Amino acid sequence: MLTYSFEDIGNDTLYEHLYKAVKNDILNGTLTPMQKLPSKRSFAKNLSISTITVENAYSQLLAEGYIFSIPKKGYYVSNFSNPLLPNTDIKSDFHNTDTIHNFSNDDIKVNSLDTSIINDHDTLKDAGGINLTANHINADNFPFSIWSKLIREVISNEKSSLMSPLPSAGSYELRCAIAKHLLDYRGLKVNPEQIIIGAGTEYLYSIIIQLMGRKLVYGLEDPGYKKISKIYNSHKVACTYIPITGSGINMDILKESNADIMHISPSHHFPTGIVTSVGTRYKLLEWANENKARYIIEDDYDSEFRLVGKPIPALLGIDTNKKVIYMNSFSKSLSSTIRISYMVLPAQLMKKYNETLSFYSCTVSAFEQATLAKFISEGYFEKHINRMRNYYRKLRDALLNAIRKSPLNSNCTILEENSGLHFLLKINTNKSDAQLKEDAKSNGLIISCMSDYYMHHHVNDNEHIIIINYSGIDANNIDSIIEKLCQII
């Protein structure tokens, strides 16, 4: 039986330590593809730890694709060069219940600063009802007083630098603060000189198009955010759509396609919630390495909000050939109304940017760059993210509990609830998706369905999968939401 020492675990929790130990043994070949892992109970007994610790470690390895499970049989090491991953039928695939695990959060370290966050504030006023599609952030959750204090300090102390034109790529202080954050939070070693700050990822896409050239073909996830597709189309660059499977994008279809740049969100795909498996990650990098023109855009838009276990590691972290353009923003973690995003370019692309595009002025106000730099470097951002993760977890749990206690429970399946700020609700109904949305609307509830996000590969217009984006809802509205949902099905 596998044995690991728990003597030298540093700051890790028990489950993090176990996760890292097993992951290392998979990566270094000690554990070989298809090898069966000990059952949770026997492994726990052998290591003198709780079953829940093993469960959490296995869940993390499962989420990242290092291992897979066969119901009633157990856990096995994945085969990276020939991943034992399901077929490419989207429907059957990402609803594969093998990958859905409900487990306790007790073992997870949470920096809980404020437990009275879910309160009686601010009814959403969108269209006179409740909007489950908007990325609204409740006003109570933004750190207004700290932000206000930091702006005042910046205005008092940095007058002269606030009036000096910033480098095209943005304030060096902010880029250093982001690099530090990426190291601490995502384990990414990034040179601040390779970071470009911009007024939203939408703007940064246009910079990428100008940087990479208009003759390349951009591969987009299908289903996926329609807005990303709209932006590429609006710039009149060629796009191709690659379907999503249970382990990330379909690599066979990608390889057959003419895509040069693959735009993905490996840590958490929207709307399916799928995490790209480690096998697919290595295949993606291999695909990019095959051709000089190929690159991967890693959109890490909500990696801060994995509500169970550790954040999923970034693709950039295993990119040894400088093929990954990493993008993130403060839209989910702070507010979408503060338009600050950034990207990390591989050294050769940053060089090209400096040579060809650095005539552009940075699009973000010097005042807000200086404020955000302080917010991150003085530790407020970390506290804020921890607080928000805690808040969203409670909100999600309250919503899930309410669903489970309601008549809805017998008519739906909850999917992909452990990550990001939405989950999926597969509903047992005869109504069409269009009818579901219409009925919801007339009940004062704005919803979207999975079928709204298909682009090229229309699989099924009536999957009855509702996307529950809970980032902007109020805990007081949960009963009302459930009631409305019950009415429409």
Added chain:
Amino acid sequence: MLTYSFEDIGNDTLYEHLYKAVKNDILNGTLTPMQKLPSKRSFAKNLSISTITVENAYSQLLAEGYIFSIPKKGYYVSNFSNPLLPNTDIKSDFHNTDTIHNFSNDDIKVNSLDTSIINDHDTLKDAGGINLTANHINADNFPFSIWSKLIREVISNEKSSLMSPLPSAGSYELRCAIAKHLLDYRGLKVNPEQIIIGAGTEYLYSIIIQLMGRKLVYGLEDPGYKKISKIYNSHKVACTYIPITGSGINMDILKESNADIMHISPSHHFPTGIVTSVGTRYKLLEWANENKARYIIEDDYDSEFRLVGKPIPALLGIDTNKKVIYMNSFSKSLSSTIRISYMVLPAQLMKKYNETLSFYSCTVSAFEQATLAKFISEGYFEKHINRMRNYYRKLRDALLNAIRKSPLNSNCTILEENSGLHFLLKINTNKSDAQLKEDAKSNGLIISCMSDYYMHHHVNDNEHIIIINYSGIDANNIDSIIEKLCQII
């Protein structure tokens, strides 16, 4: 002799009233093309006003192209349909001394809030010397305390709206404030619904390209801002370069070109300082009206800083066929480090924007939009502009006086000093422009020459015209600047 009543002049100054009266008579045909106007002295005597009042009114009419002067003969009404304007040789043209007038500012209404503005602060540190090319704003000139107060108010009072996604075109409050400002300050009647806020004009150009289509040809001023050309080139849209004459762009060359969209700065061309004459303005609009695809982009980037007389009216103000896209920013009037610009689209283009591009999120932070809206609507912006105009006028006067008292005076001609934040210094020297710049640099002075701004039509690489951008210099450095300039010639 012409006679006008000065009884009903309202809030206008005497010269403004006279300017408007003569302009109206030119526009309504009472004064006909080529008609000689009274001499300044006899007109003044007849109207019982001072000669300087007539001189200021004539200067404004001259600047806007309603009249022209023939040395030793007098002033004549321009012929709009066949403007009696000089030939298209750039060199001889915009240095035509007929259009250069030095007159007193005594008659000009100035809201002087602060006369102790030129003070002993902040030596520019660019490259260890003085930079006459940078758009730096001295930190003392930004209204930090008011801005700080307004941000605090916004954060205290508008929490909920600060967290709600803004319309794609920007905050309605800010658009209303801008519409009001355009009415009060530029006499433009603009519907707030036709205003789009963006993070810099550079970003707005990319929106225009997406809106108008990539197949159109963009006409650019030559000489002109190289950055504008770089942006269009970076987006890989076709550009054509139209030379500048003494009355604006060369209409004959524009008509022969394949340009669809003409990008101009009629109120104050950079770097020549030329104001597009009213004759050329009507011809431009006529040109645009000839073809459905044609439009004019009016870049009104520093119209707030005409230091003599009234601001030059905007082209948008006489655009009856909805052919003008008006653009402006707060870069010159507030600070380039606050990235807020806007454009006013004709109704049919705004409709197209709403249909095709409003999926884009607004690129400017909600916090700063709310702060700027308050800054404008509570009257601070008007006060700030007046204060800055006064400040820049004093700075320019101090610089001009210092030049005139120095040995430089016998070796140079000062050109186009009445508008914007730069003037031209034509130097009598045998050195090449490249040598001038190099010698300046080794003396700790960074300068640019007119010849740096030619694009397609290279007229003369050695014109010896230095662009003196004084927006960022310190009054205490004037002697040092003159000394360095003397050394290099």
